[in-house]
Amino acid sequence: MNFHIPTAMQLTATxxxxxxxxxxxxxxxxPATLRQPMRLxxxxxxxxxxxxxxxxxxxxxxDWLSIIVANALLVIAFAHITEALRIYSRKSxxxxxxxxxxxxxxxxxxxLTYVWPSLYGRIILxxxxxxxxxxxxxxxxxxxxDSITRPEHLVALMLLVGVAIMIVRVAIVPAPGFMELTMSSPLQGIVFTYAALLPVIATSGFLLMCGERLNKDLARLATIDPLTGVYNRRTMAELANKAIATSKRHGRSLSLLILDIDHFKRINDQFGHEAGDLAxxxxxxxxxxxxxxxxxIARIGGEEFVAILPDSNEAAAANLAERLRERLEESDFSVSGWPVPLRASIGVGSMGPSISNLETLLRETDRAMYAAKRTGRNRVVAASTLEKGQDGVAGDRPEISSGSY
Structure with a gap:
């Protein structure tokens, strides 16, 4: 049975x-990040x-319509699909x-239509x-x-099949009686069967790609702080518990920093909340x-951050915290040309005989941080330097527990 090419073309168009x-x-x-490739x-x-x-x-x-314009539109259509895949893949x-x-x-x-008429030449081009x-x-x-997903493999496979068909189409010289593109032949049947299947299969794959990307983005948003891009409170607790379990299992040290920006309210009051966000x-x-x-790194409050430091004892963590404090103090942060000092009080806590779980580690590190606040701010205090029973936490300071994260 002959493959009626004009009918196949009309079906593909529909x-x-x-x-x-x-x-x-x-x-x-x-979301907007996916709408652009989808529009293309x-x-x-x-x-x-x-x-x-x-x-x-x-x-x-x-002929200028059925040959020149038709082929130009086909190349333009594939250009849009190619650009959609590049933008989806975060490429320029x-x-x-x-x-x-x-x-x-x-x-x-x-x-090839008017100067050197050649159907085979047009097919090759x-x-x-x-x-x-x-x-x-x-x-x-x-x-x-990112890792390649199954829908992405599907779309890539459909495109690779198209590449293979185009190579075969270039390699096989049409029979002498093959005068028009609309004439039937086995290769033409393959070409236009592929053309009819491509929009269905590739578009289904592309939609699945976008759906998986959306799910990944939503899952990521559930774990990070949207402003700063670091982990949020709940994710910090999950990661900290895993780090503590690893520390115990392998006998490794583990430390925690709690950093609170000094006089952060003053930045918001003097320069506005946008300046606070930039800070x-x-x-x-x-x-x-x-x-x-x-x-x-995780953001656990308005201007408060936690850093989980695997394989760091308290001395190493305190040295790191001091370098961090100095770097903040030396920063050239400014708002609208006005210099804005960045200072921080940092508490340091480490796993040990008296600190064996996340709740205790958070509580002791928080006490150290608040002791740094009470003794002048812009300093580092280690939990081990606090006397037993010493209350480094102000009366209105809420107790931090792993359950609240």
Missing amino acids: MSMIIGLALALTLTGF WVRGLLIQPFSYALFSLRGQVP PLTGLMLVLVGLAVVGEIL ISVMIGLQASIGVEAIYRKQ LCRVVEIMHGVLRGSDV
Whole structure:
């Protein structure tokens, strides 16, 4: 049975249009970071139908429409899909390259239609363009920093199949009687079957990709402080308990820092809450610069932070805390050209015979931090220097327990 190419083209155009319109209706339910690649994908799907519709009208409309414009639209559609995958993978768009490919397609189709008429030449030109764009899309998926998910493998597989088909299409010279793109042949049947399946399978995979990214982002937001990007209170407690268990299991030291920015209310009152937010972010930036990569930073209150220091005894943790305090004091933080001093009181606590769980470690480290507050601020106090029973916590200071995290 002959594969009727014009009918296949019309079917592909209809399917692409329906899927594109359906996907366009779902965009508002996704965050802004995903809406941009999804818009590009939708535009690609909505441009494709016009290309296939013009292909199917070969012989009924002028050649400049059914050949030049149709092929240009096809290359533009794949350019949008390729850019969608790059932006989804957090890569910079290749707008310049895509414009060059579209320009080459238009110029090449004009020359191969009117100057040096060649159907095979046109097939080679567009196959190379589509194969190159599909390869760029595959590269965007497999060269991203995150682990590759199954939906991403699915989309990449569909693009790789397209690349393979384009290579075969270039390698096989059409039979002498093959005069028009709409003529039926086994290879044409494969090409347009793939063209009909691509919008369905690849778009399903792309939607699953976006759904998994959304779930990952939501899970991440549940574990971090949205302003500073460090862990929140609840996640700090989970990570601290794991670190304590590891410390006990392997007999390793473990220390904790509790840092409270001095006179933070004064920054908010004098310069506004936006300046306070900038100060918090600056403190976190300095903490990242001083602490080790294995250390864990969390924001547990308005201007209060915790750092979990694996494999650090109290002396090493106190030295690190002092370097951190000095770096904060020396920082050149300013708001609208006005210098704003950053000072902090830091308490240091370590696991030991009398401190064997998170609740006790937090309580003793918090007492040390508040002792630093009471004795002048902008200093480091270790929990071991406090006399037994000494109350370093002010009367209105709430008790910190692991259960509250």
